[in-house]
Structure formats: structure tokens, C-alpha cells
Amino acid sequence: MHDNQPRTITPDALPEVITRYLKAHRAHDTATAITAFTGEATVIDDGNTYEGAESIEGWLDRSATEFTYTIHLTNAQQIDATHYIATHHLAGNFPGGTVDLRYRFTLRDDLIERLVIEP
Secondary structure (H helix, E strand, O other): OOOOOOEEEOHHHOOHHHHHHHHHHHOOOHHHHHOOEEEEEEEEEOOEEEEOHHHHHHHHHHHHHOOOEEEEEEEEEEEEOOEEEEEEEEEEOOOOOEEEEEEEEEEEOOEEEEEEEEO
16 A cells, blocks of 8 residues: 555645635636746646746746636545645637646645646
8 A cells, every 4th residue: 555645635625825826727817826836846738848937927828828718626636745636627629629637736835846737
């Protein structure tokens, strides 16, 4: 038995910083979303890596305007004190139309240090 097996938690049990990021991201509020990240955070999305606040801010702006979609949190998991997974169902005008994406968060000092978004 591994201690690092994800366990399902209720979405409201996600850390405040993750909830703040997700709400801001859904609202296309880049200014608030960026405050959830450390200054040297890394985001990996769609095979691209964004490092540092400026790069992540650009990614947030692009992802807010590139496609129109709805996003629903469908599952939340905790791996340990600093690792969480939030699974979202997206539907919209992007290639394929619908997708379930896992947002894998690594936290440091109550901020997001790393975010990997993948199917």
C-alpha cells in the first residue's frame, strides 16, 4: 500500500488557493488567477511549458480568449499535504468539443508552484 495514492475529497476541501485560482480562471480574471502562483511557478498545458509569473499570465490571457467553453469541477483528490488533483469537464468550441482534464497541483507556502493540465 502506498501512502501517495490519491483519495477523493469534496471540492470544498480543496485548499483556498486552488479554489481561488479555479474560480478566477473560470471568470477569465487573470489578475486574480495569477496571485495564486509562486513567482517561479511552472504550468504545463497542452504540451507547452510556461515558467514564471509573466509567462503564466500570458498563458492565462490566451486560454481565456482562444475558445469559448464551459468548465465543471467533477472530482477532487488529495495525494498528500501539497499535491491535489481537480478533474474538470470542459465543453466548447475547441477541437473535439468535450474533454475531461486533470489539473494536478503542487503547492508551496500556500501558493501553486506547479500545475500540470492533462487528459
